[in-house]
Amino acid sequence: MTGLRLLVLVLLLQPAENRAVPGRASLAWGQCQQLAQSITTLAWGIRPLGEHMEMPREEGERKAEDPTPQIQCSDRCDPDGLGSDGELCLRRLQEALTFYGHLLGSDLFSGQPQPGPVGQLRSDLLDLGRLLQVEPDSGVPTPAWEPSPTWQRPFLQHKVLRGLRAFAAGAARVFSHGAATLG
Numbered sequence: 050m051t052g053l054r055l056l057v058l059v060l061l062l063q064p065a066e067n068r069a070v071p072g073r074a075s076l077a078w079g080q081c082q083q084l085a086q087s088i089t090t091l092a093w094g095i096r097p098l099g100e101h102m103e104m105p106r107e108e109g110e111r112k113a114e115d116p117t118p119q120i121q122c123s124d125r126c127d128p129d130g131l132g133s134d135g136e137l138c139l140r141r142l143q144e145a146l147t148f149y150g151h152l153l154g155s156d157l158f159s160g161q162p163q164p165g166p167v168g169q170l171r172s173d174l175l176d177l178g179r180l181l182q183v184e185p186d187s188g189v190p191t192p193a194w195e196p197s198p199t200w201q202r203p204f205l206q207h208k209v210l211r212g213l214r215a216f217a218a219g220a221a222r223v224f225s226h227g228a229a230t231l232g
Contacts, residue, residue, distance in 0.1 A: 085177065089220075095170065095210055120219040124141040145216050149216070156197070
């Protein structure tokens with residue numbers, strides 16, 4: 050019995066490193082980290098026309114709600130949340146990857162050269178989504194933007210890329226932590 054207690058004590062005192070997300074022992078954290086870094090680099094490398102412009106607003110008009118998904122504190126993507134139950138975080142990442150993948154494949158980016166950075170970015174988003182192995186949520190938001198007139202596309206591309214860049218930076222941090230401590 051003393052040997053069993055000693056074994057349990059040793060297991061409890063081990064650092065959090067090399068512990069897998071419950072139910073995610075087979076997740077390829079290193080590959081996810083590489084794809085997340087590639088997504089970040091590609092997202093920052095795309096320069097739509099009108100990048101430094103803002104959409105004109107009517108005076109007195111309130112700022113429109115931004116439908117682009119971002120990582121929130123409630124998603125539990127922090128080191129403690131990811132180490133104890135990362136399923137919520139992974140599901141949120143999957144939803145955002147799907148959302149941005151849909152947008153990059155829409156008419157909004159149809160004027161971009163193919164193959165090119167937008168096509169590679171979309172491919173990396175889809176590949177990372179497949180690596181996550183998360184059951185899709187039936188409530189995954191689909192992009193709310195309707196087909197846009199050509200003159201609006203640079204403005205909307207800028208808005209989408211700004212959101213994607215912020216998301217990609219957060220996702221890269223999540224996967225870097227996962228690769229270092231959980232992988």
